[in-house]
Amino acid sequence: MNRKHFLSSFIATATMLPALKIFKNDFNGENSNVKVPPYLKSGDTIGITSPAGFITEAQVQPSILQMQSWGFNIKVGSTIGKRDFTYGGSDEERMADFQNMLDDPKINAIMCARGGYGFVRIIDKLDFTAFKRNPKWLIGFSDITVLHSHLAKNFGVASIHSKMCNSFPDDWTKAEPIQIETILSIKNALTGQExxxxxxxxxxxxxxxxxxxxxxxxxxxxxxxxxxxxxxxxxxxxxxxxxxxxxxxxxxxxxxxxxxxxxxxxxxxxxxxxxxxxxxxxxxxxxxxxxxxxxxxxxxxxxxxxxxxxxxxxxxxxxxxxxxxxxxxxxxxxxxxxxx
Missing domain, CATH: 3.50.30.60 (LD-carboxypeptidase A C-terminal domain-like)
Structure with a gap:
């Protein structure tokens, strides 16, 4: 299919939405209020983990540098650089790394490094107790649809469907405009821009x-x-x-x-x-x-x-x-x- 005629635009506003004050443990479907995690500000921390396919430390470096330039701190998870055949570590390793980031109060958002296959193998082993008390932005697409769907079904918590670490350009100065726009849209979503x-x-x-x-x-x-x-x-x-x-x-x-x-x-x-x-x-x-x-x-x-x-x-x-x-x-x- 020819997609070269796609248009896109962003409208940014300076107003940040307030941090989430109340979070119920149970979600009752479409009649419940949406739970929106606190938007990020300079100095907040984004964790990077690989709950599906494997990725090397070198492959995540462009995303780390770019997100640091936005004013965020980065915590690289233990699955980055690990490999168990097609996965970013064994099921137990991927589950433990994601769980640690869910539970860590110092991490304000979690970006999945890449898709592939594997999240469905660990989703039922994750404990969302701490996440329900203090929700944070979870980011990714493709195989990470498992996570977005699970959040919508069980908790009614907002999340971000977007590119991941493996899509950040190696050289920002040589990136095509559409690459820059799509990556910047992640920042806009995380910081509460319209x-x-x-x-x-x-x-x-x-x-x-x-x-x-x-x-x-x-x-x-x-x-x-x-x-x-x-x-x-x-x-x-x-x-x-x-x-x-x-x-x-x-x-x-x-x-x-x-x-x-x-x-x-x-x-x-x-x-x-x-x-x-x-x-x-x-x-x-x-x-x-x-x-x-x-x-x-x-x-x-x-x-x-x-x-x-x-x-x-x-x-x-x-x-x-x-x-x-x-x-x-x-x-x-x-x-x-x-x-x-």
Missing amino acids: LKYIAPINIYNRFGKANGLLIGGNLSIIETLAGSNSDLDTSGKILFVEDTGEYLYSLDRMFWNLKRSGKLKNLKGLIVGGFKVKPDDIGEEFGKTIYDIVLEKVKEYNYPISFDFPVGHQRNNFAYKCGTNHKFEVNENGSFLETL
């Missing part, structure tokens, strides 16, 4: 307006979480999805899963991000595009839909605050999403 994103007109879009909590992430991960303690409740929400390296027939199956499980029925809006599709095998052509696949599943519903939004496994992958209220509008001028 976020606004714009996508150009797409002939398959469906016009409309909606306000609601933003949830979502990687489509294949969302599908695999169905029926688990991390399953997403999409009712009354704005859902965004993205994926990479999947055949069209696999994507069709995933969207059927969303439809048959009721996840598409009561949405406020649907945002379809980047989908890097694996070419069909010769003689096994599926015959439908991603647009066909989605529109077939939502034809009986009436809510705004935007395609090719700047989120996913691509350079124009901006930071989104999951679990917070957003305004979403699709019209003849394009698609617009902004924090409320």
Whole structure:
């Protein structure tokens, strides 16, 4: 798919939202208040850990230097540089490192170093007791969708869906504008700036307006979480999805899963991000595009839909605050999403 026409913009405000004062131990779904962790200020600490795939110490250095330039302190976790086949250490090592950062009161946010695969292997072993008392920003995407979904399902705590350490440019002075914008969007999200994103007109879009909590992430991960303690409740929400390296027939199956499980029925809006599709095998052509696949599943519903939004496994992958209220509008001028 051609994504070169994506547009993006940020609107920054100087007003910081207040730190979270009350946090209930139980989350009662969409009727509960959103719990927004305290926004970061200069001198706060971001922990870096690798709860999924492995990453080297050298690979995280650009992100460390950049986040330090923003005024933050960095604490590198014990999983950085570790490797257990495809993982950033054994299940026990990855769980312990993430748990330490959840429990450490001196850490104000946790950035996952990369995705890959592995978070689902440790999510049920983590103890969120300390986190519930003092929530902090948890950051990542792709496989980290497991974490975003788990927080939304169980605690109603906001989190940040964004690029991770492995996406920071090695040389900031030589980075493309879109790389700089997407990385700076992480800072904006962490510090409580207003976020606004714009996508150009797409002939398959469906016009409309909606306000609601933003949830979502990687489509294949969302599908695999169905029926688990991390399953997403999409009712009354704005859902965004993205994926990479999947055949069209696999994507069709995933969207059927969303439809048959009721996840598409009561949405406020649907945002379809980047989908890097694996070419069909010769003689096994599926015959439908991603647009066909989605529109077939939502034809009986009436809510705004935007395609090719700047989120996913691509350079124009901006930071989104999951679990917070957003305004979403699709019209003849394009698609617009902004924090409320």
